[in-house]
Amino acid sequence: MKRILLSIAVIFGTCAFAQEKKSDTTKTKNIEGITITKQVFKKQSDRLVYDVSASPVAKGNTTFDLLKQTPLLSSTDDKTLKIAGKNNVLIFINGRKSNMDAESLAQFLKNTPAENIQKIEVITVPGSEYQVESSDGIINIVLKKKMSDGLNGNMRFSNTQAKYNGSQASFSANYRKDKLGISASLSGGENIEAQTYTLKNSSEKASNESTGDIDDPNKNIGGYLNIDYQLNDNSNLALSWNTWANKSYNSTVNLFNTIINKDGTFYTWSKNKEDSRSYNNSLNLNYELKTDSLGSKLNVNAAYLNYKRFQFTDNNTFESDINRTVKNKSIQLFQELPQIINNFSGMVDYIQKFKNDLTISVGGNYNKTKTDNNTKNDTYFYDSITTIERKPNHFIYDENIYGFYLTAEKKFSDKFSGKVGARYEITNSLGTSDNPPAGVEDLKRIERNYNNFLPYLSLNYSINDKNNISYSFSSRMRRPSFWEINPVKNKLTDNNYTQNNPFVKASTNYNQELMYMYKNSYFVVLNHSYIKDVITQVPLQGYPKHPNGEVGKNLALRYIRTNFGDKQEMSAMIGIQKSFFKQYWTTNFSIGAQHNRNNGSLDMDPTTGDRFVDEEGKPLIYNNTINSTSLLIQTNNTIRLDKAKSWFLGVNFFFIDKQQVELGQIRSLASLDISIKKNWNDWTFALNANDILKTNIVEIDDYQTNGNYNYIHQNRYQRNVTLSLT
Template structure:
């Protein structure tokens, strides 16, 4: 991006006046325009900073779409973000980690006008002061803030036309008066998400091969509303208070799953059934954060203190029935019918304090401590409608769980010169957890203590060549929802089984990065995970004499995982800013090894599962091309051409086929209005197909169409005084809890 500055005449005023005193005649001086290039991509000591400012990419877009087009970030499912094609991503807003559940954070980003965003910081290997889980990267979204008294904001309306229609409305505004500042957003909408599944599992290697195929629609209908409020007050020149609040309500009314199931033995059709599931649920999620900052000297030393509270409450009832059909798919009799309530309540309190001391000769010392206390409660009830009617004690449970995490860290950073920087850190985390299945007298106790070192080194040869390397180790704890030992049924014999006996992962990451002219980067990274945790598909047979087969996705620690990637990227403008390119290529290698012997929650031996041996390795290629082309000299028409490609890749559950998608967009700016039209997944190629096998003839296939091909219409209006500046950053205390609340 080029910014043009005409040099003011007063810049030479004193010199010209001095000459006029001695001369009767003043010669005219020609002042030429000076052109400065603003770096939109900069590498700082521990992060990459993408300055979006008033970029045309941001105009008329939402926050999630803008993040997808940020260097090193990508999304293949429109629900999650990945850094350099690997791991998960923790979202920060203005330096505060978002503690809402994962779906709520994505919905918030999608409702946030991209015009509100000033900068995006990508931290691929977080240092010791950050609370992260496993190999999580950090993306910090810095919102714009008014630098003068007054108010500004925007209103955004969006309509998505796919198989069904969805509409959302969002309004945001900034206000500043003296020492007080406020940012607020309110959003809501009615969403319909359609999916079509073909689920197949069976055994083709035994004496009596069989297969079970379930095919049908999954339709989620829900209304939601929410928003956020950020406030700050400058107590003195050195002290500041800030407060933030986030809220989200979501109500499904209802969501339906309708599967036709065909069971075949030795290739012949044996039985046809229909499984119909309807879900009515409500989710309320709230987060509060209070922060204090004190600048203790003029060198940048400061004290930060933070207190947070997060509340998550989900109530839901699933009505499930399986009906026997004849060959004409007409109902014959009801085989199974039940209601299942799956509530989940999470309360989290957190405290955090950090102190940074700037010393002489470029030394920086920092230290901090953190405390998290989380209480979860889930009273799952499984009620049979058919005889034997009533509550099923084997599939009902009341699970209560408490987890306390104590953390302490220290870092030392030294700037040896303008070119060289070193940072070392050490973090210790202690986890004390107790879980109880109250109605079955099952107790789980976990006490872990982990030392987690960090090291980084940065060398800037000159403005054109920058090198950095880093190493970190982290703990990844299981999600709270996955600890509740409950079955979530897809069909009568195909379900997800959560597991309270899972252990935390130990994750080690190292990275080497080179940046050329602040526009091109090469990154090599390696990650190793011990006690790797995933949902593993297990095939089994019921022990009730029925001979029915079962496919269960068990949350468990299966073994080890290795990940290696080599990434090439660029962020560049051509033809005086007419064509803006943001492209990346990832070459990756993954390896999974381990063995799962059964379901540890099946204490009554209801199912006999076969051993699942995992020994997979995979090479893959991921390509992402983002292009924005200015169509008019007035800078009011823009064309977007975006494409991503992911080659076949091995996952724990099986091999996923190629994914790729072409997205096109057209934007028109007129004064304070932005009109946008987007065509996503133009050729309808973004579909999931995964096939896995266990080496014993058992296989499972997931064929999923999420109807990603859609037309999106958007309208954004900006109002008020548009003078903005970046917001000072402040971390949240309970940031390591956020990623464990979503499902």
């Protein structure tokens, strides 16, 4: 049930442009009359480094809150993070990719105290050595390691009041003894994710409207364990384990539906209930060997992920009237939607440094994934005679990826350096289904084999100690995620649902970025992305015409996961990050624009073979060739209120102008957040108020030339107040 509507929210989160932030905050200490200034934010080669340990922002915050305030990062939905000009973000922890799913990762970050973080690295255009996809950027979170023998730690408690109340708690510890270092964290919480939801779709002579509430209660528990052991002066062995479990029982959807067609006006209730639980466990073993005094090294890494999700839904449709009276049950759908994912990956890298400032890197990786989705669908029709329709489907997907890369990085002078590389990837995948829908027999076996050559280039020029300019180019693939290709239907109402698609193929992305920085405080960033065969969610609307020629009697709306033409995204951003008045006021401010060019069309549901027609039987095609330009503003401010550095006021604001994406036009969004924080010895008390003006509500309009209209209104109760104690 989360994925039914959050998939729509993710469309927004994926397409809405992330604003940019820079940080050049400094921390000053006086020692015997000498002032030592530590730079908090700086550019290093292919990444921007935020030294959290030197920032006053970290204390008392969660890691997720800290990331939202990190230069170039933002979040508009409080679930997903974005890098400026990038569609997606990959989270690395201590230089190794996190294998947690999106929901587990968000909860993990929200329950990890920011005091555990040493630094955050933002890699806007990853090099060939990284196995990333599409326009992914990388956020590398470097956890603190205790450098001296002993034990330390922290704990955090928080309570959030939105529509419902939620609470979280976490405990973390660091231990070191000689060559052995251990860090661990345990966290958990419970909350109810609430939505008020309206979905409208209409043609010239028919319409559907669904409006109501969605409540999704969640209980979470998880944590991590990191162990590193220094074998000798040149080698180190590290083991990390991340785990997360979620339980969401009695998640409910209550939507009142108004249906208008050629036979009149009808009213129904959709009352759905879902019980789900998921488990995510990942292991990572890393070995590093230094081979010379210049910094050359061998890195060997092996990782394993086991993800299980068990989902049970009971979707009911009741007859009703204009007064919203709940009458007889007409349709009931029982679904079991289990998903089991096993992933193994191995990687070997060797970096050779030479005395002439040349670095050669070579390596390879292997990634094997198997997903098992044994779905059951039983539909009961309650007429004069109750009938049942069973549609089980066992979908298994195997994917093997082989990757090889070579990069050369050269420092030509104190001012000029460059990096060139290439990656070659071989992908072999096979999806099988034992019970495909009638007319789509191709679903029985879907085999894909493709090879890709992916070049990379990066140039960096330091004009002087105050001015720096850099350019990067990369090409990447974007493979569909495992849940996107699982051919299940997530029902919202009888006529509206989302549909995953095993026929989705990989898309290609070409990215360019030009960045200018002055004193690590002022910046200009230009981005351009060209995406071929965009993977997205497309609304198909009309009367479904099945492959056998039968036409449905009600107007239907299906959100289909598919490839949808090509797209270009261009953005320009200028900003400042600076401290004023002896660091009493630190501000991140950025303003810019994004231009989207869409070019896609779709006329058939590829998972069923259904086409859509109007009342006269004429074919309906969904087109999106609309271009849009949007204004983007974001500012984060931290104000120190006293000399003792114990009271801090935070004032944050973002604004995103309306823009065109695949689903239609997203109306403007904004959020004003205010916080107050008190540091008292080893304690931190904080009060955060988010979306004070209640302006962070998703609304999407879509007008088609064929007369179709779609509208989404999604209030996820972003206005909330959180009280925390660390």
